[in-house]
Amino acid sequence: MPVTTTYPGVYVSEIPSGVRTITGVATSITAFIGRTLRGPTDEPISISSYADFERRFGGLWAESSLGYAVRDFYRNGGSQAVIVRLFGVAPPPPPADPNAPPAPPPVAPHASLIVSGITLEAQDPGSWGNQLRARIDWNVRPAPGTSTPDPDLFNLAVRDGQTGQVELIRNVSAKEGHPRHVTKVLLNESRLVQTKGAVPTGRPGKQPELVTGQTDIWSDTKTDGTKVDPPSSIAVAADGPNKGTVDDGVDLGSADFIGPNMQTNKRGLYALEKADLFNILCIPPYLDDDVEADLIAEAAVYCEQRRSMILIDPRTTWVDKDTAKNGIPGLGTLSKNAAVFFPRLRQPDPMRENQVGDFVPCGAVAGIFARTDTNRGVWKAPAGLDATLVGVPELAVPLTDGEIGELNPRGINALRSLPAAGRVVWGARTLQGNDQLASEWKYIPVRRTALYIEESLYRGTQWVVFEPNDEPLWSQIRLNLGAFMQNLFRQGAFQGKTPADAYFVKCDKETTTQNDIDLGIVNIVVGFAPLKPAEFVILQIQQIAGQIQA
Incomplete structure (x- = not known):
């Protein structure tokens, strides 16, 4: 940048070098x-x-x-x-009336569960959601300015029965307009569930700790076979309570x-x-x-x-x-x-x-x-x-x-x-x-070498767009693309003993004419001499005949 001189002395100014390093992309994602x-x-x-x-x-x-x-x-x-x-997802059956409007596209089923009146839905479709369980407790942070637990908050714990993972979402609320409303918090923080439908206002009830005969807080059945009341949660199908279970699709x-x-x-x-x-x-x-x-x-x-x-x-x-x-x-x-x-x-x-x-x-x-x-x-x-x-x-x-x-x-x-x-x-x-x-x-x-070069140069030349289309730009392009190709040559990616035998980068007035400049086009030509695999190895063996001394 130009320096404004105000006092006698030495001024330092940094001049851009024009070097824009091109990084090779990944090759095996x-x-x-x-x-x-x-x-x-x-x-x-x-x-x-x-x-x-x-x-x-x-x-x-x-x-x-x-x-x-x-x-x-x-x-x-x-x-x-x-x-x-x-x-x-199985397509819907054809309508009985051929003139009826087409049915909406089928939706993948998500398992759902109910805990203390709140309906939760598995984030992703499939039978894995049938094993979800949820619990609510009130061990929350104090209300602002007090030492007593905030009466608007509760904690929601969700257990994935397939993996045993327990997701604990702390200090959420069902109160409308609350900054930690349970719907928004689950949407941002949970990988297992989201709310389904309207959330009842008011603080939901909490699940009791272990009761007599219950060996696991996530189990709804006691050792004698009777049900825990109230249960930790109830797994239901996506189309309504107790209508079966969600499957893994067709x-x-x-x-x-x-x-x-x-x-x-x-x-x-x-x-x-x-x-x-x-x-x-x-x-x-x-x-x-x-x-x-x-x-x-x-x-x-x-x-x-x-x-x-x-x-x-x-x-x-x-x-x-x-x-x-x-x-x-x-x-x-x-x-x-x-x-x-x-x-x-x-x-x-x-x-x-x-x-x-x-x-x-x-x-x-x-x-x-x-x-x-x-x-x-x-x-x-x-x-x-x-x-x-x-x-x-x-x-x-x-x-x-x-x-x-x-x-x-x-x-x-x-x-x-x-x-x-x-x-x-x-x-x-x-x-x-x-x-x-x-x-x-x-x-x-x-x-694959050509695709690698194409993708790397495509991403590495985005800076060229909207630059002044003249020799200073062309020389920068030759410098940066040439450095990338030279690095590949040093790694043994091309044929040839010298860079001139292995690759070329051409960008000048021969590749970009005045008509191209008027159209806003800069043409860059890159060539390389690829290595090809030795598919066929031929060994020629002969027997050495006895030599007669002169």
């Missing part, structure tokens, strides 16, 4: 979409461990393959995941992901619009153990828009290499941002007394992507002897070298068993990897 036992619906929730998934979404569930995929993701090196829970269909108005309302697949970033998408099977082709096609298009990859699981009908080869057209996409892995994993199922079952590989493969990115970089193919499948004792279909030789040219990545390494990923091609397509995006690491 994996989004999982499907059914879970509990958790918010149509909301992307970030987790950093499988323990987080168990706490927030209920862990493994025999009715859904999503939990198993998340478990395999973390077993194999995954670090950050985004979970979107969907809840299947099986999902593609309409629950990509149905009408889903994108507009940011629901289903498009709930990921509320997530800042994800790099890999997994949709574990939800219907007859296969994901419908129309959903895969739509999800692949969405991944291209979000600069991410989708990992597609093999179909249940892929029982050998021939059915796999012939099944590619049935997947619904040949996107450059999609990859398929075959066969399925054979693992013991703890939800079925450890009986061995077949599980989809998308979660485990996504974990290997994350592990490889951490150890080597996104430009390294997530395959080979280091890409071992942790927790996978067996594969559903054993493959030989010859069979893999038929699958690989079709763009199908094989999972195989090797004597020393165990079960490994033995392929690194996108669905554009079919040799007949001759695509420049044949390999997964090449495509």
Whole structure:
């Protein structure tokens, strides 16, 4: 900034350097979409461990393959995941009168409970809410200016019977207009319940401490089988007292992901619009153990828009290499941002007394992507002897070298068993990897490196918008983007011995003409020479003939 000189002496002024460091984005944030036992619906929730998934979404569930995929993701090196829970609701029956207006869309049922006249509703739908219990006590803070408990306040304790967690909400009131009205406080502080309907005014009654024959303050039944009166709480169904219990919904269909108005309302697949970033998408099977082709096609298009990859699981009908080869057209996409892995994993199922079952590989493969990115970089193919499948004792279909030789040219990545390494990923091609397509995006690491650079530069050049469009701006762009690309070159992300061989950044009067300037456009051209995996290693061995001395 200009310095106003007022006195004789030395003035110091800081001059901006023009350096705006571009930070590379994460490369292996994996989004999982499907059914879970509990958790918010149509909301992307970030987790950093499988323990987080168990706490927030209920862990493994025999009715859904999503939990198993998340478990395999973390077993194999995954670090950050985004979970979107969907809840299947049976559609209403068609109206008897064909001219009648359409029925409103069905609503996912929430369990409710009544405590001292206050009706509480589970925050999230599902049967987990049937096990909620609540209690009220009056051990509250003193009223202002006194030493006696405030007569308008009470404490609300809610117990999650599924996890044993007790949530204690202190010093709330049912008085209208009170700054700690119970409805507002629960909305902001509770993960378990919210109020349902109007809250009766006045201080609600409190539950007694343990009574004779009651072993647990959260139990409504005494040891002799009689009921505690008054009970700690009464669990009721969402449609009224004692009308049954809330269930976990019905099986999902593609309409629950990509149905009408889903994108507009940011629901289903498009709930990921509320997530800042994800790099890999997994949709574990939800219907007859296969994901419908129309959903895969739509999800692949969405991944291209979000600069991410989708990992597609093999179909249940892929029982050998021939059915796999012939099944590619049935997947619904040949996107450059999609990859398929075959066969399925054979693992013991703890939800079925450890009986061995077949599980989809998308979660485990996504974990290997994350592990490889951490150890080597996104430009390294997530395959080979280091890409071992942790927790996978067996594969559903054993493959030989010859069979893999038929699958690989079709763009199908094989999972195989090797004597020393165990079960490994033995392929690194996108669905554009079919040799007949001759695509420049044949390999997964090449495509993922491009997506990484695109997303990083997209986020790192937002400052350019509205800057004066002339040579000073162009030189700053070349400086900052060049520094980012040079850093990748030093890490070994590109081919070439010198930076000139490895990448270029061009932004000058040749890329941005006067007409572009008049239109408010600045054109930046970035090129890089990608590393491609050595798929075929050829050893040439010959016998040395005896030499005749001269």
